[in-house]
Amino acid sequence: MNKSIRTSTADSGAAGRGPPGRDEDTSPHTPALIVAPAVDAQYRADDTLGETHAKTLQARTLARLATFAEGYDIPVLVTRNERNEFTESVATVADDHLECEQTRMGPRVVGEDFETLVYPVDDGAYYQTTFAYWQQLLAARATQVGVEPTIPAPSTPTPEGVGTGVTADGETVSATADPLLDAWTATGTGGR
Template structure:
């Protein structure tokens, strides 16, 4: 559903359980994925886990984006610096989560990045990449939660990741603001809340979006806690 009015809005896509591949314009960087991560943490009670394979896990930016510091206490970040290390991190996460409460969301940025390096053979790189995909798919299936993944390049090598994803979102820069589009269903969410028609992709823009979303989630939580109002 597109949001095209000039009234202040701050919409983000609703994430469904399963693997979701997010392709983001280079100009927008990883910030839209961080916004989705934080929004999911705000909406639920579980912890979030972010495994990075392309040096995209900027925790300073994540701290700046978070509407409150308490949100960050529920996010764990890990980085893989080699193909074997990255695969091991995802294997361990998948095994660890089977014995504890389900997470609110899992993010794996640059999932294909470590498997494109020249320090391992092409055959082994492909095997480890498929194993990494299987790990994130297992997490999504066992815990029935959204798992957000990104890729470094859209090519034949990363095609298995696209096939494994139940949902494919594209985040594009438009004159009206960043636009998330579901390539299968055609649904669009325009993250647009400026009154002058100009797009803002600065940190301040995404901070304002998340602050607005935090107020929405807080209001929903209060309504649920209050329960139905009876008439005596």
């Protein structure tokens, strides 16, 4: 890693590159996003910290992250392991909140202006557009057009479709490039 850092800082061509919308005076090494996963986890060990010290250290961490966000004028993504009194301060300092729940189809993320989309199949079953879903769909599509996918597709393409999917009921079904068409033409769903 240090070698790649040295190479990127020594590369004179890299000096002019930067993410779109960046100020000319901003270093190409200035972060565009800070991610602090499970910010509460390190302060939960009962054998090392008392409750007062844990709350103080977590508050300092959140203050430091806020300072970075303001100083670099960038967003900070913070997650927490548990939702309880100890992590209330994490929710309090956040400008926006996203909830993530694990479903059979993969993680579902919901926010005030955002929700993981689903396509109804039948009687409450659905296809969910998770990262795994799009990975499978795009990998199968890449194969169809003769492009080698960068990540091997977990599903096997079928002659009449782009691969297979799993419904909320756990049933494996053939999928086409159009999930709404799949829902409409699925057998026994009352679609057609």
